[in-house]
Amino acid sequence: MKTQEKIIIYQVFTRLFGNGNPRCKTNGSLDENGCGKMADFTAKALGEIKRLGATHIWYTGIIEHATQTNYSRYGIRPDHPAVVKGKAGSPYAIKDYYDVDPDLATSIPDRMKEFENLVKRSHKAELKVIIDFVPNHVARQYGSDTKPAGVADLGEQDDVNLAFSPNNNFYYIPGTKLEGNIDLHRGAAEPYIEFPAKATGNDRFDAWPGINDWYETVKLNYGVDYMNGRSTHFDPIPDTWNKMLDILLFWASKGIDGFRCDMAEMVPVEFWGWVIPQVKAQYPNLIFIAEVYNPAEYRNYLFNGKFDYLYDKVGLYDTLRAITSGWESATSIPSRWQSLSGIEHRMLNFLENHDEQRIASDFFAGNGARAIPAMIVSACMNDNPVMIYFGQEIGEQGMDTEGFSGRDGRTTIFDYWSVDSIRRWRNNGKFDDKLLTEEEKKLRTFYSRLLNLCNTEKAIREGVFFDLTYANLAGWVFNEHKQYAFMRKLDDELLLIMVNFDSIPVRAAVNIPQHAFDFLGIPYNLEYNAVELLTGNTEKLVLSPDKTTPVLLDAMNGKILKFKL
Structure with missing residues (x-):
């Protein structure tokens, strides 16, 4: 298997x-x-x-995204700096879906x-x-230089006179130029011009994206008409x-x-x-x-x-x-x-x-x-x-x-x-x-x-999980607000995992309820040489539903104790 x-x-x-x-x-x-x-x-x-x-x-x-670095000598169209975030550009403003x-x-x-x-x-x-x-969403100046033969670019066949059409790849603000509450020059000799304006990637359907919007991107149209109550057009x-x-x-x-x-x-x-x-x-x-x-x-x-x-x-x-x-x-x-x-x-x-x-x-x-x-x-x-x-x-x-x-x-x-x-x-x-x-x-x-x-530990990889929180509330030797304990088990291997979120070391003692022994099939009142898997150290511990199991935990640390049943 x-x-x-x-x-x-x-x-x-x-x-x-x-x-x-x-x-x-x-x-x-x-x-x-x-x-x-x-x-x-x-x-x-x-x-x-x-x-x-x-x-x-x-x-x-x-995947290739908009950037302020000019790669035009390699046949890659440059981007206007006004619609690129940072000198390198965001990897989430895709400029060519078919290129690296x-x-x-x-x-x-x-x-x-x-x-x-x-x-x-x-x-x-x-x-x-x-x-x-x-x-x-894609970069405002999306355009594939490497698309396979027979593939039409996004927006290439759009009717830009329509705010929405299920046949369009983008959403438009017809008859309106992109204005935006952003610098449309950003150091360039000429401003960035987009006409008609396209909707911005974070569902902004007007011509005025601001600095806190995803202004460098345009929203893709999957057949949802956001201007008319989010009506859907999925057929065809x-x-x-x-x-x-x-x-x-x-x-x-x-x-x-x-x-x-x-x-x-x-x-x-x-x-x-x-x-x-x-x-x-x-x-x-x-x-x-x-x-x-x-x-x-x-x-x-x-x-x-x-x-x-x-x-x-x-x-x-x-x-x-x-x-x-x-x-x-x-x-x-x-x-x-x-x-x-x-x-x-x-x-x-x-x-x-x-x-x-x-x-x-x-x-x-x-x-x-x-x-x-x-x-x-x-x-x-x-x-x-x-x-x-x-x-x-x-x-x-x-x-x-x-x-x-x-x-x-x-x-x-x-x-x-x-x-x-x-x-x-x-x-x-x-x-x-x-x-x-x-x-x-x-x-x-x-x-x-x-x-x-x-x-390497099958109990973590694919074992059963058992949360011990419910059995350790209001205990004087276990601070449930700063410590957390749970068990993982598969076949004859059991892990007791305890962590300490406190900034001081603690001598915690965890209560393992009878239900855990029954549910996981753990023999109890036996002494084990438990191996702490993060350090390789061994600890002698008794697992019992009648008394707590003491574990010393360092500050902001934890233990993974392995028992061979």
Whole structure:
């Protein structure tokens, strides 16, 4: 019988990973600051990511997007700087769905071949490849220079005199020029002109997007008439649906293993339910991950939209962040998984991604190690996928003032930049840890052990989950607001997992109720030599429904105790 795999995703912002420039300038150009390349993901680099415990690598920013860098000598149309965020541009303002971003290539004319080789190298390192699919919006100056023969560009056949038509790819404000509460010159000799104006990506159906809108993008039309009560026009199939099917099949043919679908809930679920089965009919092992933030829509996008996995952002992420920051009680955790009512196996857990502030930033915990208990919970409480963001494993702070993004505790997705912790970890491709601090090495060791346990320990990979919170309320030796405990079991292997969100060490004692022994089939009143899997240390413990099990927990840390029954 094939062993189930727990998906461990390493998200990496592709253009930042390999940039070794230690002296980047705020708002610096490509020439000034440099840019990482696909070639920087060498066999050694990928091997290190695999050894960290990853099963999948999500290369963020692969598809060509709007940029202020001029690549016109390579036949790529330049973008007006007024509709590009940052010097490098947002990877979510797609400019050509059929091309690889030229920033990432060592040889720009060979950029697609370089991507295909990257996929092959990743597979050779036993890493499956995920890329973004951005379905809701495109760059304002979208235009494919590389589309296959017979493919019409988005908007090429639109009737721009109609605000809405199911045959149009975009929404228009007829007879109106784009004005916008933004600088339409942005240093250029001539202003950016768009006539008629198109609707903006964040569902703004007028000609006046502001600086806080997704002003650099235009909304795609999937047959929903937003101007008339969101009436739907799905029969016959809207033109945009067929174009997007073609794009998904194009990238699937490159040998990738999955798509992370940006803002999937802004696209009608009917489209996903139509397109995903067609793609999987040809590529049955592809996975589709949806960025969805509305819990009321979770089941709709899983069962009608046919997604494999959804972000668990407004549930587990928000809760673990609040507990780590001291704003919320650990007793909130059970209600989060209980609210999922059976779909918890299809939620993607994470503590960082490109949208969220870094754990070690001043805006979150101030130190990457403070999230160790939250990471243990995120990784171990179920058999669903878990994701980390590059640099998380060494405590990247994200506190640079890179340019457009500002000093916001996030690693920029808009600017040319070099990530300090990653640059030192890479050490010019040596990956020898010589430039890392002792704290960074210690944190990376923790992540490596934890993420590898997710697949080497069958109880984590595919075992039963049992929450112990309800049996440990108002106990004098267990602070339910600062400690959390649960069990995982498969066959004759039992794990007792306890974490301490407090900033002081505690001698906790957990109550394991009779129901747990009965439900999990655990023999009791026996002494075990339990192995603590994160350190390899052994502890003598008695499991009994009649008395508590004492466990010493370090500050902001946890233990994974393994019992052989």
